[in-house]
Amino acid sequence: MKVNGTYDIPANAITTYELLTDPDVLVRTMPGLKSLKSIGDNHYEAELEVGISVVKGRYKGTVKLEDEIAGEQFRLVMNGQGPLGFVEMNMFVQLEQTSDQQTKVHCEGEASVGGVVAGIGQRMMSGVASMLMGQFFTAMRKEASKAKNAS
Numbered sequence: 818m819k820v821n822g823t824y825d826i827p828a829n830a831i832t833t834y835e836l837l838t839d840p841d842v843l844v845r846t847m848p849g850l851k852s853l854k855s856i857g858d859n860h861y862e863a864e865l866e867v868g869i870s871v872v873k874g875r876y877k878g879t880v881k882l883e884d885e886i887a888g889e890q891f892r893l894v895m896n897g898q899g900p901l902g903f904v905e906m907n908m909f910v911q912l913e914q915t916s917d918q919q920t921k922v923h924c925e926g927e928a929s930v931g932g933v934v935a936g937i938g939q940r941m942m943s944g945v946a947s948m949l950m951g952q953f954f955t956a957m958r959k960e961a962s963k964a965k966n967a968s
Contacts, residue, residue, distance in 0.1 A: 820908060821925040824954040828961040830888040831913035833922065836960050838882055838891060841939035845871030849951045853880060862882050865897055867904050867930065874933070888912060893926075897949065902932015918965070924950070 826833045837841050840853040840861060853861040859882040866875050869932030897908040908926030915921055928946055936961040 818928055818943055818946060819926075820928045820950065822947070822950055823960065824922045824924070824950075824957075825846075825920055825959050826920045826958055826964060827918055828920060829918060830920045833912055833920040834888045836957060836964065837922070838885070838929060842881070842957075842960055843880075846953055846960060847855070848952045851875075854872070858887070858930045859883070863895065863897065865904070867897075874899040876904050878904070884909070884948075896919075902930065904931075905929045922954070 826836070828836070838859075840855070844850050847865075849865045849867050851866060853863050853959060856862050858880070860877055861880045861884040862877070863880045863955075864875065864877050866873055876897030876899035878895065881894045883892040884895060890909070890911045893906065893908045894909060895904070897904045906926060906928040908924055911923045913921040913923065
């Protein structure tokens, strides 16, 4: 399934990049992400909970940041497996600073879920993915505002 969107963050491109690539910030803002532990340069072991309604599963896997250019772009590659199946995502993120304290975040990628969760909720997955992205960027805007107020 395709996952894409454009989101505004109230921060410059460097700050936005730092927030989007900070493991602690990601755990606080990404719906379902329970933990990220470093296992190498920009490579993390992840635990997440993904699902629809009562069909939720815990997944363990990896998150890797690739193709990074600070303040401009990166690729997020996520893979996870659990008792209910698997989840995978490959998303390219490009930053466009539109003013001193405003950055557009362009996301384009693919996500897939297999197993019980996909079998039951395949028709709803696109809507769920859009909802989760919206929740993530709402939380990320709050993080950017906190960072601005702290400086």
